[in-house]
Amino acid sequence: MKFSEVSSLLAKASRDRVLRTGLARSIKSYMGKRRFAEEASELASRVREAKEEAIPRLKELAKQAADSIEDNGGVAYIARTAEEARRIAGELVGSGKLVVKAKSMTTEEVELREHLERLGNEVWETDLGEFIIQLLGSKPMHFTSPAIHVTREEVAELFRRKLNAKVGDSIPELAKAAREFLREKFLRADVGVTGANAIAADSGMIFTLENEANVRLASALPEKHIVVAGVEKVYRTSIEAWMAVEVTMRYAGYKSTSYVNVVASPSKTGDIEKTVVYGAHGPRELHVILVDNGRYKASEDPVLKEALYCLRCGACQYMCPVFKITGGYWGGKVYVGGIGVIWTAITGSIEEAMLHSYACLLCGRCIEACPLKIDQPKMIRELRRRRLSSLKAR
Amino acid sequence: MDLSALLKGIEENARRSGNPLGLKGVIGRWAKGLDLPGKGRYVIYSGGLYDLARYIKLSSRLLGVAESLKVGKAALRAGRLGSSLLKAAARGRGLEAAARGVVRALQKCGVDLAYAGDSYCGVLYYDLGLDELFEEQAKATARMLASSGASVVVALDPHTAYALRELYPKFIEWSMEVKHYVELLYELGYSPGVKAGGSVVLHDACYMARFLKLVEEPRWLLESLGYEVLEPECSRELTGCCGGPIEAVLPGLSREVAAERAVELALSDSVVVECPICWSALSEQAGKLKLKVAELGELLEAGA
Ligand code: SF4
Numbered sequence: 093m094k095f096s097e098v099s100s101l102l103a104k105a106s107r108d109r110v111l112r113t114g115l116a117r118s119i120k121s122y123m124g125k126r127r128f129a130e131e132a133s134e135l136a137s138r139v140r141e142a143k144e145e146a147i148p149r150l151k152e153l154a155k156q157a158a159d160s161i162e163d164n165g166g167v168a169y170i171a172r173t174a175e176e177a178r179r180i181a182g183e184l185v186g187s188g189k190l191v192v193k194a195k196s197m198t199t200e201e202v203e204l205r206e207h208l209e210r211l212g213n214e215v216w217e218t219d220l221g222e223f224i225i226q227l228l229g230s231k232p233m234h235f236t237s238p239a240i241h242v243t244r245e246e247v248a249e250l251f252r253r254k255l256n257a258k259v260g261d262s263i264p265e266l267a268k269a270a271r272e273f274l275r276e277k278f279l280r281a282d283v284g285v286t287g288a289n290a291i292a293a294d295s296g297m298i299f300t301l302e303n304e305a306n307v308r309l310a311s312a313l314p315e316k317h318i319v320v321a322g323v324e325k326v327y328r329t330s331i332e333a334w335m336a337v338e339v340t341m342r343y344a345g346y347k348s349t350s351y352v353n354v355v356a357s358p359s360k361t362g363d364i365e366k367t368v369v370y371g372a373h374g375p376r377e378l379h380v381i382l383v384d385n386g387r388y389k390a391s392e393d394p395v396l397k398e399a400l401y402c403l404r405c406g407a408c409q410y411m412c413p414v415f416k417i418t419g420g421y422w423g424g425k426v427y428v429g430g431i432g433v434i435w436t437a438i439t440g441s442i443e444e445a446m447l448h449s450y451a452c453l454l455c456g457r458c459i460e461a462c463p464l465k466i467d468q469p470k471m472i473r474e475l476r477r478r479r480l481s482s483l484k485a486r
Numbered sequence: 487m488d489l490s491a492l493l494k495g496i497e498e499n500a501r502r503s504g505n506p507l508g509l510k511g512v513i514g515r516w517a518k519g520l521d522l523p524g525k526g527r528y529v530i531y532s533g534g535l536y537d538l539a540r541y542i543k544l545s546s547r548l549l550g551v552a553e554s555l556k557v558g559k560a561a562l563r564a565g566r567l568g569s570s571l572l573k574a575a576a577r578g579r580g581l582e583a584a585a586r587g588v589v590r591a592l593q594k595c596g597v598d599l600a601y602a603g604d605s606y607c608g609v610l611y612y613d614l615g616l617d618e619l620f621e622e623q624a625k626a627t628a629r630m631l632a633s634s635g636a637s638v639v640v641a642l643d644p645h646t647a648y649a650l651r652e653l654y655p656k657f658i659e660w661s662m663e664v665k666h667y668v669e670l671l672y673e674l675g676y677s678p679g680v681k682a683g684g685s686v687v688l689h690d691a692c693y694m695a696r697f698l699k700l701v702e703e704p705r706w707l708l709e710s711l712g713y714e715v716l717e718p719e720c721s722r723e724l725t726g727c728c729g730g731p732i733e734a735v736l737p738g739l740s741r742e743v744a745a746e747r748a749v750e751l752a753l754s755d756s757v758v759v760e761c762p763i764c765w766s767a768l769s770e771q772a773g774k775l776k777l778k779v780a781e782l783g784e785l786l787e788a789g790a
Contacts, residue, residue, distance in 0.1 A: 095489035099736055106742045413727045417742045450489065450735045453743065454613055455692040455727035476615030480493070
């Protein structure tokens with residue numbers, strides 16, 4: 093990869109007026125909700141302390157979480173690489189199945205949807221923003237608002253073309269069209285795939301935040317529920333996991349999200365003769381794939397380890413002056429924005445990350461925005477330094 | 487933009503002339519004729535940006551043009567400014583007077599100010615990951631400043647103050663106390679000879695507000711100078727960057743960032759900045775909105 097590719101990508105983004113308008117609208121709306129974040133700043137500093145305790149013990153905690161999940165009747169896996177995560181999920185799904193997916197950056201990272209489709213499955217993203225991205229064949233442009241760059245007119249046109257939906261340009265109409273299309277998929281789905289915002293090592297409880305109820309449906313209706321999450325999502329206790337969940341929603345711009353889902357085991361009943369059977373109204377099987385893919389190594393890196401504190405709340409992206417112009421064109425193939433550059437370095441191509449690092453202003457507004465005060469400029473500068481020292485060493 | 491050519495150019499310039507633009511005999515010009523003693527308790531140090539500002543402004547404009555035309559980039563990269571362009575830069579408005587304004591204000595407060603020479607502080611090398619170069623520069627600067635016998639360095643801009651205070655101790659042996667001049671004026675209760683009037687929009691510099699935590703002090707200073715301070719949409723710790731830090735590497739993007747910030751600042755036709763990088767990055771874009779951009783030191787010069 094060459095720097096000229098990065099600079100022309102960024103130049104292309106700068107010329108995209110639709111993107112700029114979409115970004116400006118979302119950023120303005122987020123700034124109006126910033127008080128929800130500020131109200132939670134004290135809780136946020138406690139989450140930072142929890143992370144400082146958890147990250148150095150990442151391996152041990154992931155193992156403990158896996159044991160707790162298995163004690164509860166689920167099956168847990170620790171996937172060392174993206175490839176291994178794909179393989180495990182692929183074997184669990186098989187082929188010829190209908191899969192409904194909730195939004196999860198980690199599944200993007202391991203390219204799960206593409207993999208399951210290659211195996212001959214029908215896979216649907218069920219978060220509206222992500223559904224739009226899937227139909228567009230594009231990539232998520234923000235952690236919590238993946239379709240931040242698409243206007244309603246474009247969505248309407250897309251739905252008419254791809255879903256044969258008879259819709260006008262009104263947003264409620266568009267949401268209804270998506271609901272109707274996906275409702276039938278939920279009911280027929282064999283497998284539901286979701287991510288996780290936090291996992292408690294002590295109890296095995298898995299927390300997921302959402303507004304649309306698609307995570308509820310995807311994790312409750314199908315026979316099989318697969319959770320894919322980065323190992324850094326593991327906290328010592330259920331209380332700490334909850335604190336992270338609350339801080340994530342607050343800094344994402346919500347006083348509370350519509351739903352917080354907590355799953356600890358497959359659906360079960362003991363109502364007949366006190367004999368426990370799995371698969372009452374919900375899934376009979378729960379599989380949890382904890383993904384390493386560079387995170388263990390990063391947890392031992394004196395500078396980059398701080399990136400593992402990231403809750404993926406998206407606050408820094410809303411507040412970044414470069415992101416305001418480039419949106420998700422900047423950062424790397426999967427992860428976007430300044431924190432995306434660092435996550436690209438950890439889980440993707442270090443070379444790509446290093447080249448993207450030069451677009452950072454090192455202005456530090458992301459530190460101010462971040463619940464955990466993660467020092468992105470420090471890590472980004474470090475990537476530049478490492479790039480130069482590895483070039484010298486050659 | 488050819489990144490490796492740019493980095494190489496900066497390195498060559500640094501080794502040849504001690505600054506990333508490769509200019510000789512420019513840094514320290516601002517202090518000509520000031521007649522400050524070589525020794526004292528406080529030593530003033532510009533870190534180079536006030537003398538370089540006029541050249542940075544011009545070269546980033548040229549880089550922007552070159553990038554948009556996709557031609558002749560190598561010829562225009564840092565340090566290859568042609569002599570006619572250098573002359574053009576020398577004629578335009580710069581920030582040397584702003585730096586002198588600071589000295590006058592400090593003297594008015596009775597600060598025992600020395601001048602031991604000037605240099606580029608090296609902060610861009612650090613930001614780009616050129617650590618060896620940064621360390622060499624830090625050593626040279628420290629040696630020069632030590633010759634003044636001062637215990638306190640007074641820095642003029644937030645990047646230099648930050649580099650000296652936070653970064654030098656990580657690279658070299660360094661025991662001097664570092665003050666940004668605004669901090670010092672605040673502590674000493676500066677009061678100007680002439681009071682101005684009218685209102686100005688303050689653009690907090692990122693390094694001033696977030697890294698040095700100097701938020702109230704510049705507001706206090708502007709008010710003592712007789713201005714009403716207007717707060718733009720994003721100010722104080724949440725201030726928006728001027729785009730300047732990436733003007734060499736990604737000039738087009740840098741200008742877009744500046745343009746977005748200029749719109750936020752358009753509350754009054756007078757904008758005050760606290761840093762030569764902000765000044766050079768915002769002047770052009772703010773000019774398009776008919777805003778006048780002044781550097782804080784320029785107001786001190788007027789108020790002295
Ligand atoms: S770096 Fe901080 S602000 Fe950005 S997404 Fe992560 S937790 Fe949120």
